[in-house]
Amino acid sequence: MRFAIIGGGIAGLAAAFELEKARAAGAQIEYTIFEARERMGGSLASQIVNGVVIERGPDSFLTEKPAAAELCRELGLGAELLPSNDASRKTYILIRNRLVALPDGLMFLVPTKLIPTALTRLFSFSTKVRMALELLHPPRPSGLPDEAVAALVERHFGAEAVDRLADPLLSGIYGGDAASLSARTVLPRLVEMESQYGSLTRGMLAAHRQMRDRARVAAKNNGHAKSGTGGPPAPRPIFTALRGGMQQLIDALTARLEPASLRLSTPVSAIAKTTNGWDVMFTGGAESYDALIISSPAWAAGVLIAPVDAALGEELAAIPYSSSITINLVYDEAQLGPLPDGFGFLVPGSEGRAMLACTLVHRKFLGRTPPGKAVFRAFLGGVRNEALLTETDEALVAIVRRELSEILGEKTISLGAEPEYTQVSRWRRAMAQYAVGHQERAARIAARVASLPGLRLAGNAYDGIGIPDCIRLGRQAAKELLTSGS
Numbered sequence: 001m002r003f004a005i006i007g008g009g010i011a012g013l014a015a016a017f018e019l020e021k022a023r024a025a026g027a028q029i030e031y032t033i034f035e036a037r038e039r040m041g042g043s044l045a046s047q048i049v050n051g052v053v054i055e056r057g058p059d060s061f062l063t064e065k066p067a068a069a070e071l072c073r074e075l076g077l078g079a080e081l082l083p084s085n086d087a088s089r090k091t092y093i094l095i096r097n098r099l100v101a102l103p104d105g106l107m108f109l110v111p112t113k114l115i116p117t118a119l120t121r122l123f124s125f126s127t128k129v130r131m132a133l134e135l136l137h138p139p140r141p142s143g144l145p146d147e148a149v150a151a152l153v154e155r156h157f158g159a160e161a162v163d164r165l166a167d168p169l170l171s172g173i174y175g176g177d178a179a180s181l182s183a184r185t186v187l188p189r190l191v192e193m194e195s196q197y198g199s200l201t202r203g204m205l206a207a208h209r210q211m212r213d214r215a216r217v218a219a220k221n222n223g224h225a226k227s228g229t230g231g232p233p234a235p236r237p238i239f240t241a242l243r244g245g246m247q248q249l250i251d252a253l254t255a256r257l258e259p260a261s262l263r264l265s266t267p268v269s270a271i272a273k274t275t276n277g278w279d280v281m282f283t284g285g286a287e288s289y290d291a292l293i294i295s296s297p298a299w300a301a302g303v304l305i306a307p308v309d310a311a312l313g314e315e316l317a318a319i320p321y322s323s324s325i326t327i328n329l330v331y332d333e334a335q336l337g338p339l340p341d342g343f344g345f346l347v348p349g350s351e352g353r354a355m356l357a358c359t360l361v362h363r364k365f366l367g368r369t370p371p372g373k374a375v376f377r378a379f380l381g382g383v384r385n386e387a388l389l390t391e392t393d394e395a396l397v398a399i400v401r402r403e404l405s406e407i408l409g410e411k412t413i414s415l416g417a418e419p420e421y422t423q424v425s426r427w428r429r430a431m432a433q434y435a436v437g438h439q440e441r442a443a444r445i446a447a448r449v450a451s452l453p454g455l456r457l458a459g460n461a462y463d464g465i466g467i468p469d470c471i472r473l474g475r476q477a478a479k480e481l482l483t484s485g486s
């Protein structure tokens with residue numbers, strides 16, 4: 001059986017890995033990955049420059065979702081997994097050009113601790129009163145139509161919480177904005193809590209209690225209580241990275257695959273459904289396959305699939321995408337004044353800055369930056385500022401240096417302080433946006449795909465934007481095709 005995979009990002013490579021495992025176990029299969037660019041990996045790309053790990057795309061994945069760490073272990077990268085330095089985890093929000101730390105007890109946008117919420121400078125007095133009254137919020141019936149994250153957050157905590165919390169957090173994750181992202185897709189737990197408890201704060205506290213009780217029971221069952229030595233297991237780090245950068249995952253995956261199966265610089269220009277399978281067309285050739293996984297972005301998948309199934313093509317094309325820019329600046333610490341504690345800061349749109357967020361890379365993951373160096377990783381672009389993509393590298397670096405100096409202060413990072421190394425990476429239409437109604441759209445897409453034998457879709461457009469979800473969907477697509485026999 002012959003499989004084609006279109007798109008060699010992490011989803012496509014994970015699918016190929018699953019096929020390679022089946023082949024190595026004796027299944028009579030062949031596979032080919034068609035990748036438009038000259039390298040595999042899609043958004044995952046990093047390099048080591050003078051001992052500093054520079055991430056051009058994602059720098060880590062959420063530990064809570066197991067698929068990425070599992071794959072790393074299967075690839076022999078277990079010892080390379082690096083937890084985030086949560087002991088110094090602190091994130092700031094820029095409010096009127098001052099960095100204000102997120103208050104303790106904030107869980108998924110929901111304040112759960114009274115005193116830190118009462119004392120924070122993040123919210124005005126009237127928002128704090130509103131947050132206290134939120135405890136009395138009545139339940140919302142389930143089954144109502146989807147709505148924007150902004151509508152959900154504003155109903156509970158007011159417009160300021162959207163501007164200062166929901167929007168910057170979501171633009172940091174999706175490059176998107178709270179006014180268009182789907183509450184049901186992006187914050188499903190909060191939607192459930194609202195229908196069960198009314199108040200999100202009460203819902204979050206109840207969930208926290210249940211988690212604590214479950215952890216206690218698990219610890220007891222594991223014998224910690226009996227042995228009296230271990231106590232409950234250490235909390236998981238929020239993020240996990242790879243010591244040598246996310247490129248390690250791409251290199252380990254491609255090293256496992258059949259070299260002849262990897263077709264770089266080969267964009268697929270068209271596909272056609274045949275009686276028994278699929279034809280794949282590319283510059284200089286066409287090949288026939290029994291099964292096809294399209295793991296390109298949905299907008300590219302839509303173009304390919306439209307001649308086969310116009311309605312499916314339209315649904316795929318309708319999934320919006322945002323573009324972003326990452327800018328890494330490496331400094332000699334001797335050139336800088338003391339930096340704020342923590343992982344970095346987020347910038348609300350109302351601050352009128354180009355930067356959406358900035359990570360202090362040397363703080364977030366220890367051991368990936370040599371001592372004496374500081375690495376800033378700024379995010380720009382997103383749905384509100386796509387025009388920045390056309391700026392030159394020099395102009396973008398100048399913008400980030402000026403904004404860092406204005407935000408952190410001349411004494412901390414003066415305009416005269418020259419970075420030792422800079423790197424600008426543009427990610428055009430790389431991040432799918434789960435707009436209001438996304439789940440219904442995803443269900444319609446799944447139904448149409450099910451009517452086309454031998455076809456599966458994978459990638460960040462469908463059921464999770466992060467690396468673990470893309471891996472899960474890629475592997476699942478391959479497994480389903482292997483078991484269905486087509």
Ligand SMILES: Cc1cc2nc3c(=O)[nH]c(=O)nc-3n(C[C@H](O)[C@H](O)[C@H](O)COP(=O)(O)OP(=O)(O)OC[C@H]3O[C@@H](n4cnc5c(N)ncnc54)[C@H](O)[C@@H]3O)c2cc1C
Nearest residue numbers: 007009010011036042043058059267268296459460466467
């Ligand atoms: C700047 C940035 C930071 C991020 N940070 C994080 C993070 O910290 N943690 C996290 O979990 N996630 C993060 N993400 C999200 C995550 O990286 C992506 O969602 C994920 O990598 C997408 O993988 P994918 O395989 O679906 O798509 P992609 O990586 O986009 O791969 C799709 C591939 O398809 C190829 N392609 C397109 N058309 C064709 C064609 N016609 N023929 C052949 N090939 C084609 C493309 O060239 C591309 O290589 C980040 C994303 C970006 C852009």
